[in-house]
Amino acid sequence: MVVLGIETSCDETGVALYDTRRGLLGHALHSQVAMHAEYGGVVPELASRDHIRRLLPLTRQVLERAKLGIRDIGAVAYTQGPGLAGALLVGASAAHGLAYALGVPAIGLHHLEGHLLSPLLADPAPEFPFVALLVSGGHSQLMRVGGVGDYTLLGETVDDAAGEAFDKSAKLLGLGYPGGPEIARLAQRGQAGRFQLPRPMIASGDVNFSFSGLKTAVMTLVNKHPLDDQGRADLCAEVQAAIVDVLVAKSLAALEDTDLTRLVVAGGVGANRLLRERLTARADARGCTVYYPDLEFCTDNGAMIAFAGAKRLERNEQEDGLSFSVRPRWDLEELTPPAAGLAS
Numbered sequence: 563m564v565v566l567g568i569e570t571s572c573d574e575t576g577v578a579l580y581d582t583r584r585g586l587l588g589h590a591l592h593s594q595v596a597m598h599a600e601y602g603g604v605v606p607e608l609a610s611r612d613h614i615r616r617l618l619p620l621t622r623q624v625l626e627r628a629k630l631g632i633r634d635i636g637a638v639a640y641t642q643g644p645g646l647a648g649a650l651l652v653g654a655s656a657a658h659g660l661a662y663a664l665g666v667p668a669i670g671l672h673h674l675e676g677h678l679l680s681p682l683l684a685d686p687a688p689e690f691p692f693v694a695l696l697v698s699g700g701h702s703q704l705m706r707v708g709g710v711g712d713y714t715l716l717g718e719t720v721d722d723a724a725g726e727a728f729d730k731s732a733k734l735l736g737l738g739y740p741g742g743p744e745i746a747r748l749a750q751r752g753q754a755g756r757f758q759l760p761r762p763m764i765a766s767g768d769v770n771f772s773f774s775g776l777k778t779a780v781m782t783l784v785n786k787h788p789l790d791d792q793g794r795a796d797l798c799a800e801v802q803a804a805i806v807d808v809l810v811a812k813s814l815a816a817l818e819d820t821d822l823t824r825l826v827v828a829g830g831v832g833a834n835r836l837l838r839e840r841l842t843a844r845a846d847a848r849g850c851t852v853y854y855p856d857l858e859f860c861t862d863n864g865a866m867i868a869f870a871g872a873k874r875l876e877r878n879e880q881e882d883g884l885s886f887s888v889r890p891r892w893d894l895e896e897l898t899p900p901a902a903g904l905a906s
């Protein structure tokens with residue numbers, strides 16, 4: 563069966579086709595980053611309007627490229643939450659409209675479940691169970707993943723997410739949005755250690771995180787020192803090193819606590835090269851393996867939603883009737899089996 567996946571939870575319109583027999587048939591993405599850049603962050607109303615403009619042309623594009631017709635779609639999966647309410651509604655209403663017109667099932671997905679399962683699109687795919695480090699713009703969590711829908715929270719941030727720490731530090735440094743890639747780019751010609759930032763909660767004895775102190779420390783440094791280009795690069799290198807050090811230490815602690823040997827990294831911050839290098843090196847040294855989604859599937863995309871939708875449909879989950887809702891706030895642990903609450 564071919565599943566159409568639709569992702570519109572934030573500032574990326576993602577569409578993909580996943581065939582339960584042949585795998586991913588194609589995907590397309592439109593990023594609104596340039597549109598939001600002048601505001602220094604995502605403007606929800608602009609995001610919703612742009613999703614409306616992009617969604618159907620992108621859907622036509624993936625169908626054409628996969629040489630499929632609209633009638634080949636066997637189910638429609640969409641991001642039901644969490645995210646921006648208006649943006650989610652665009653995807654949810656388009657998905658339900660299409661599913662109704664085609665007489666096929668629709669299924670609403672949790673955005674983070676999409677991220678969590680996205681490394682399974684890669685080859686080799688990790689086997690269950692594994693520890694997942696989920697690091698996106700709004701979340702920093704370590705989960706134990708026993709199977710589709712079997713998610714146990716091991717630890718999470720008590721304040722800002724890792725992506726937020728990148729984004730807020732970048733803003734303080736006068737860099738563009740999103741901040742993670744900008745900081746990583748400047749850090750390449752900087753020297754970590756020249757400025758010293760804390761590694762919050764690194765020795766707290768649990769696998770929770772705290773990143774809000776970092777932005778305060780960055781603010782203090784920026785206010786104290788007028789930074790030249792090299793200074794900004796050095797501070798970027800330190801910001802990146804501080805975040806990566808904490809993520810690596812906590813991920814290894816989670817592997818140890820759970821006695822598992824497979825670690826999966828998901829979410830936008832998972833695209834960070836230093837994080838990948840350090841995690842892989844430290845995990846290898848302990849006989850553990852780290853799995854990453856392909857870079858293009860780290861940040862928001864339709865493929866992860868089509869894939870997660872296919873996995874849920876395999877378990878005969880789908881939504882009944884014509885009504886639907888979105889869930890701008892939605893706790894991933896609510897999905898723990900039996901996967902309740904998906905049908906609205």
Ligand code: KG4
Nearest residue numbers: 698699700725740741742830831834861862
């Ligand atoms: O998963 P994602 O695309 O969107 C959410 O669901 O939030 O994650 C976006 C986050 C942003 O905070 C962005 O700055 C960060 O991922 N990010 C990175 C990198 N690429 C994206 N952070 C560090 N290094 C990167 N290369």
Ligand code: ZN
Nearest residue numbers: 677698861862
């Ligand atoms: Zn995301």
